Amino acid sequence: MRLRRDKYHFQERGGFTVDATVKRGAEHLPFQRVPDPELCVVFLRQHIGPPNEPLVGPGDRVTEGQKIGDGEGHMCVPVHAPVTGRVTKIDTAYHPGLGAESEAVFIERASEEIPPLRLSRFDPDRLQDAEPDALVGAVREAGVVGLGGAGFPAHVKLSFRDKAEYLVINAKESDPNVACDVRLKQERPAELVAGIRAMARMLNVKECIFATRAQRGEFPELEERLRKAGVELAHIRPSYSVGSDKLLVKELLNVEVPCGAYPPDVGAVVHNVFTAYAVARGLYDGEPLTSRGITFISRYTGPRNLWVKVGTPMRHVLEHMGIPPDTVQRLVVASMLMGGAVPHADVPLVKATAAISAFDPQERSPYERERACIRCGYCNMVCPVSIYPVLIMEAEKRGQRGKLRRLHAEDCIDCGLCSYVCPSLIKLTGYLRRAMAEVKQG
Amino acid sequence: MREEPNLRYISELPPHVHSGITKDKVMLRTFLLMCIPALAALPAMGLSALAHIAIAIGTVLFCHYSLAYTELLSKGTTSYKSPCSPLVAGMIVGLSMPIAAPYYATVGVAALTMVVFKWLQGRLCGRKYLNPAAASKVLLLAALSIAAGLGTGMMFYPAHLRLDLWTAAGFDEVVAFYDGRSALSGALSLVLLKDHGWIGGASGLAVLVAGIGAVLWIRLKWRIVVSLLLTVGVLAAVMSLVTGGSMVDRLAFHLFTGSVIFMGFFMATEPQSTPLAEGGQYLFGTALGVGTFLLQQLNVLGGSIIVLVALNLVTPLIDTIGRRRPYGHGGVR
Numbered sequence: 001m002r003l004r005r006d007k008y009h010f011q012e013r014g015g016f017t018v019d020a021t022v023k024r025g026a027e028h029l030p031f032q033r034v035p036d037p038e039l040c041v042v043f044l045r046q047h048i049g050p051p052n053e054p055l056v057g058p059g060d061r062v063t064e065g066q067k068i069g070d071g072e073g074h075m076c077v078p079v080h081a082p083v084t085g086r087v088t089k090i091d092t093a094y095h096p097g098l099g100a101e102s103e104a105v106f107i108e109r110a111s112e113e114i115p116p117l118r119l120s121r122f123d124p125d126r127l128q129d130a131e132p133d134a135l136v137g138a139v140r141e142a143g144v145v146g147l148g149g150a151g152f153p154a155h156v157k158l159s160f161r162d163k164a165e166y167l168v169i170n171a172k173e174s175d176p177n178v179a180c181d182v183r184l185k186q187e188r189p190a191e192l193v194a195g196i197r198a199m200a201r202m203l204n205v206k207e208c209i210f211a212t213r214a215q216r217g218e219f220p221e222l223e224e225r226l227r228k229a230g231v232e233l234a235h236i237r238p239s240y241s242v243g244s245d246k247l248l249v250k251e252l253l254n255v256e257v258p259c260g261a262y263p264p265d266v267g268a269v270v271h272n273v274f275t276a277y278a279v280a281r282g283l284y285d286g287e288p289l290t291s292r293g294i295t296f297i298s299r300y301t302g303p304r305n306l307w308v309k310v311g312t313p314m315r316h317v318l319e320h321m322g323i324p325p326d327t328v329q330r331l332v333v334a335s336m337l338m339g340g341a342v343p344h345a346d347v348p349l350v351k352a353t354a355a356i357s358a359f360d361p362q363e364r365s366p367y368e369r370e371r372a373c374i375r376c377g378y379c380n381m382v383c384p385v386s387i388y389p390v391l392i393m394e395a396e397k398r399g400q401r402g403k404l405r406r407l408h409a410e411d412c413i414d415c416g417l418c419s420y421v422c423p424s425l426i427k428l429t430g431y432l433r434r435a436m437a438e439v440k441q442g
Numbered sequence: 443m444r445e446e447p448n449l450r451y452i453s454e455l456p457p458h459v460h461s462g463i464t465k466d467k468v469m470l471r472t473f474l475l476m477c478i479p480a481l482a483a484l485p486a487m488g489l490s491a492l493a494h495i496a497i498a499i500g501t502v503l504f505c506h507y508s509l510a511y512t513e514l515l516s517k518g519t520t521s522y523k524s525p526c527s528p529l530v531a532g533m534i535v536g537l538s539m540p541i542a543a544p545y546y547a548t549v550g551v552a553a554l555t556m557v558v559f560k561w562l563q564g565r566l567c568g569r570k571y572l573n574p575a576a577a578s579k580v581l582l583l584a585a586l587s588i589a590a591g592l593g594t595g596m597m598f599y600p601a602h603l604r605l606d607l608w609t610a611a612g613f614d615e616v617v618a619f620y621d622g623r624s625a626l627s628g629a630l631s632l633v634l635l636k637d638h639g640w641i642g643g644a645s646g647l648a649v650l651v652a653g654i655g656a657v658l659w660i661r662l663k664w665r666i667v668v669s670l671l672l673t674v675g676v677l678a679a680v681m682s683l684v685t686g687g688s689m690v691d692r693l694a695f696h697l698f699t700g701s702v703i704f705m706g707f708f709m710a711t712e713p714q715s716t717p718l719a720e721g722g723q724y725l726f727g728t729a730l731g732v733g734t735f736l737l738q739q740l741n742v743l744g745g746s747i748i749v750l751v752a753l754n755l756v757t758p759l760i761d762t763i764g765r766r767r768p769y770g771h772g773g774v775r
């Protein structure tokens with residue numbers, strides 16, 4: 001058993017450790033702006049919820065910041081043009097979050113410089129005068145979704161005024177290959193705290209908690225600003241699984257979110273730290289969400305923090321990093337433990353993309369050498385929600401739907417830890433996802 | 443028509459990284475840990491102990507490579523690539539043999555372990571429901587008992603059969619019987635170095651050290667061991683209170699024999715044939731403890747493996763109970 005305890009070795013259940021050394025040193029590397037690509041591919045659906053309708057058509061000229069897609073439903077979040085240029089087509093492309101084709105607006109960048117469009121702004125010093133509903137509406141108009149990876153509409157979460165007692169800012173940066181949150185805390189503390197204050201106003205909570213695994217004194221400016229804003233700073237143990245909203249709520253408030261419910265149902269609204277930043281930019285600068293920080297990792301470059309336009313094809317990012325796309329074999333979008341590998345380099349970045357990892361052919365997937373299950377139970381020991389992945393896998397293979405329900409397959413949070421520790425190198429993810437789907441189908 | 447990208451990447455499900463703890467590593471660690479009791483058996487039991495272990499490992503490896511070769515010939519590929527698992531199986535067989543057993547018995551148990559209870563069981567049942575080493579030993583024990591009488595079946599320890607553990611005087615006789623064979627006396631001999639019984643139990647202390655190492659290093663199912671040792675310990679203490687006599691000797695005798703302590707740490711925790719659910723593991727260990735203690739009292743020393751095999755058979759049932767409560771199913775933990 002490895003008993004290494006440092007900020008790059010996250011402690012999980014069963015005494016297991018998640019190795020995050022791949023991002024070692026990234027916290028010292030400032031964001032590097034990736035130049036705008038020639039072609040941006042902006043998905044109409046970048047949120048959990050129904051897709052948007054395009055507001056532009058082929059041949060239309062668009063200006064950076066212009067709304068190009070929106071929908072009627074409460075869950076819809078508009079999308080905006082990340083560059084000024086011309087719409088070449090509306091077509092489907094591979095969506096890294098959905099793992100399937102989805103409709104997108106293709107924009108060819110224009111060479112001329114035109115000032116980007118901005119939304120109406122709020123004065124941060126007169127926040128108390130602003131109506132919470134107006135603020136929530138502005139967040140929606142700015143196209144803000146949960147930037148931790150899920151893409152849940154931020155304005156929906158910010159509407160739980162009746163339920164919310166706590167606003168929890170998830171700054172745990174617990175994914176082994178994501179370091180951009182740390183940089184944000186370092187580089188943009190003022191905007192971050194301004195965003196948190198606006199969110200607190202919208203939710204009218206009794207307490208704001210900023211959850212981080214950073215040590216006291218690591219971000220002095222941010223800590224000072226949080227203190228002045230009355231936000232409680234909670235230093236959480238380094239753990240990957242505690243990065244999940246439900247487990248973070250348990251860790252902070254010692255309350256479990258009941259099966260089938262969400263954190264707001266127990267009074268806690270959890271937002272990612274990047275979302276708070278995007279809220280601030282949208283409200284106070286009138287800047288819709290068209291770019292974000294990400295962490296890029298490859299064997300050649302090591303970890304890097306980049307600032308990239310939404311809709312930028314991965315190919316462009318690779319080339320910017322000096323990596324010929326044809327030298328890559330696997331390209332992983334988002335967390336190395338939870339994100340899928342995309343089928344080609346033309347897949348564009350979406351709002352919720354927090355990381356890209358490029359693996360070359362020498363870095364083969366460890367799961368290629370899968371062996372038979374030895375029922376060691378490691379997967380059960382590490383599971384943060386206390387279900388039994390190996391039993392679920394067995395039941396799923398046999399098609400035992402009733403047993404899947406009894407085993408609570410639907411409670412899986414898709415963290416990937418069971419596969420990560422499996423000595424037989426079995427990817428349980430596929431079985432678990434199918435099992436969840438079967439249980440949810442009823 | 444949309445242009446298809448000409449450059450395709452491997453598109454696969456997460457995760458994309460692994461902890462690095464592989465089955466081979468787990469097996470190798472188990473083997474290294476078992477070297478501790480194996481080495482401790484040398485000063486207590488002499489070279490014969492080493493010979494048993496070497497014969498068991500040699501037989502198992504021979505079977506492993508024979509199976510690999512056969513598979514290679516018939517299918518063109520083999521699943522028998524790594525020798526790590528057979529190394530562990532061989533070591534377990536060697537350490538679970540009584541020092542008085544003839545070498546042919548060791549060869550027989552090792553061969554049965556590999557061919558019948560690892561290979562054939564895996565092929566027929568899809569996984570191992572019975573602990574291979576324990577089931578092989580029980581099979582051979584039964585065959586020898588039927589063919590050559592219970593004395594032989596007891597692996598050449600017929601003297602066990604006339605011991606009386608139900609009275610203080612009888613128990614003292616047992617201790618004296620073993621005392622006379624060791625330089626150490628009474629409980630000390632039972633715990634530190636004994637020259638009889640299972641090779642793996644030559645030094646109960648060495649097994650304890652290796653076992654604790656295994657809990658920490660390979661995360662073996664410690665709940666089974668704890669409940670087994672607690673059950674046997676409590677029953678031994680009660681027996682000592684009821685019959686009189688030294689409680690320390692009683693505890694040492696019942697807990698530190700190879701068939702309890704070695705079996706408990708390294709056979710009763712075999713992953714495939716034991717329960718996965720935590721509550722089930724406690725139940726399994728407790729039932730194993732009760733059965734083992736009763737057989738000890740009935741002079742079937744080393745009979746713990748019979749109980750183990752019987753419990754292996756009901757493990758799928760035990761696995762349906764004693765599961766943890768999942769997150770979100772019952773409020774504050």
Ligand code: SF4
Nearest residue numbers: 373375376377379422
């Ligand atoms: S960790 Fe892997 S080998 Fe162990 S029980 Fe789970 S699936 Fe089986």
Ligand code: SF4
Nearest residue numbers: 383412413415416418
């Ligand atoms: S992926 Fe699901 S089953 Fe596996 S450890 Fe995470 S929550 Fe548990």
